[in-house]
Amino acid sequence: MLSTADFNLVRDLVRSRSGVVLDDEKAYLADSRLRQLAKDVGMASATEVVATVRAGRNAALTQKMVEAMTTNETSFFRDGHPFEALQTVIVPELMRRRAAERRLTIWCGACSTGQEPYSVAMVLREHFPSLSGWDVRILATDLCTDILARARSGRYTQMEIGRGMPQDLLAKYFDRDGTGWVVRDTLRKLVEFRQYNLLSETTPIGSVDVIFMRNVLIYFDIPTKHAILDRARGALRTDGYLFLGGSETTWNLHDGFARVPCGRAHFYRVLNIGPPVARPRAG
Numbered sequence: 001m002l003s004t005a006d007f008n009l010v011r012d013l014v015r016s017r018s019g020v021v022l023d024d025e026k027a028y029l030a031d032s033r034l035r036q037l038a039k040d041v042g043m044a045s046a047t048e049v050v051a052t053v054r055a056g057r058n059a060a061l062t063q064k065m066v067e068a069m070t071t072n073e074t075s076f077f078r079d080g081h082p083f084e085a086l087q088t089v090i091v092p093e094l095m096r097r098r099a100a101e102r103r104l105t106i107w108c109g110a111c112s113t114g115q116e117p118y119s120v121a122m123v124l125r126e127h128f129p130s131l132s133g134w135d136v137r138i139l140a141t142d143l144c145t146d147i148l149a150r151a152r153s154g155r156y157t158q159m160e161i162g163r164g165m166p167q168d169l170l171a172k173y174f175d176r177d178g179t180g181w182v183v184r185d186t187l188r189k190l191v192e193f194r195q196y197n198l199l200s201e202t203t204p205i206g207s208v209d210v211i212f213m214r215n216v217l218i219y220f221d222i223p224t225k226h227a228i229l230d231r232a233r234g235a236l237r238t239d240g241y242l243f244l245g246g247s248e249t250t251w252n253l254h255d256g257f258a259r260v261p262c263g264r265a266h267f268y269r270v271l272n273i274g275p276p277v278a279r280p281r282a283g
């Protein structure tokens with residue numbers, strides 16, 4: 001088991017590099033993830049990993065350690081309703097509003113192994129054939145190098161496919177790949193994967209119509225959640241749509257968004273909060 005000093009070092013680094021907060025109960029998790037990392041990089045133990053990181057001469061190992069402590073849980077069409085809303089309300093609305101420019105950009109801000117952006121791509125390909133004449137871009141970003149490499153490869157095990165992928169879409173958009181499956185180019189070419197740290201990246205993401213930023217705010221403390229919602233607000237067009245995860249909200253965190261019900265889902269719309277109101281001085 002990691003010593004308290006080792007766990008504290010891991011905790012501090014993970015927080016400062018990714019924003020992810022590890023509470024005391026995560027000491028066991030840290031130990032088992034770092035034991036796996038030690039095996040992967042040919043070290044003897046989690047303690048050796050931490051000692052090497054502490055010595056400060058192995059930036060790649062430090063990054064791997066931070067990445068090892070993220071949770072990458074995801075699935076195809078996770079939580080269903082946001083994808084329904086995309087299909088039945090949002091894309092039709094955007095196609096009307098963007099008819100002159102014929103451009104649509106969707107950002108998946110913590111895309112993990114890619115199931116979320118590929119699900120978005122399937123909604124677009126399956127239900128909106130006329131978008132083929134448009135400039136459509138799904139920008140899928142995440143912090144983790146290895147996770148992004150998996151996402152880019154588009155390769156999924158039978159078990160991953162079993163989590164949420166309808167049979168008809170599987171037959172249409174995936175090919176057999178050994179015992180698993182690989183995404184076809186028709187989807188892959190809609191999605192651009194890029195490494196992007198929501199906490200510290202300085203390049204703005206640009207201007208997007210829809211943001212999926214789901215199941216990532218839960219790992220951050222309140223000031224970080226606020227800063228990342230600010231980043232989302234800065235990237236979203238004024239009439240754009242923000243989806244958060246099922247247990248996430250902007251409520252009590254950021255007053256620059258309004259929650260809008262949409263079928264069985266809800267999204268957040270940018271509110272024009274304007275400059276701070278001048279308050280009368282006391283006395």
Ligand SMILES: C[S@@+](CC[C@H](N)C(=O)[O-])C[C@H]1O[C@@H](n2cnc3c(N)ncnc32)[C@H](O)[C@@H]1O
Pocket residue numbers: 017018019020070071072073074075078109110111112113116141142143144147196197198199213214215216219245
């Ligand atoms: C639980 S997954 C969510 C995946 C997907 N959005 C979904 O809802 O199924 C959370 C993802 O957030 C990523 N993440 C954590 N901290 C991050 C940061 N500071 N910047 C970008 N991505 C981060 C993790 O690498 C992980 O892949």
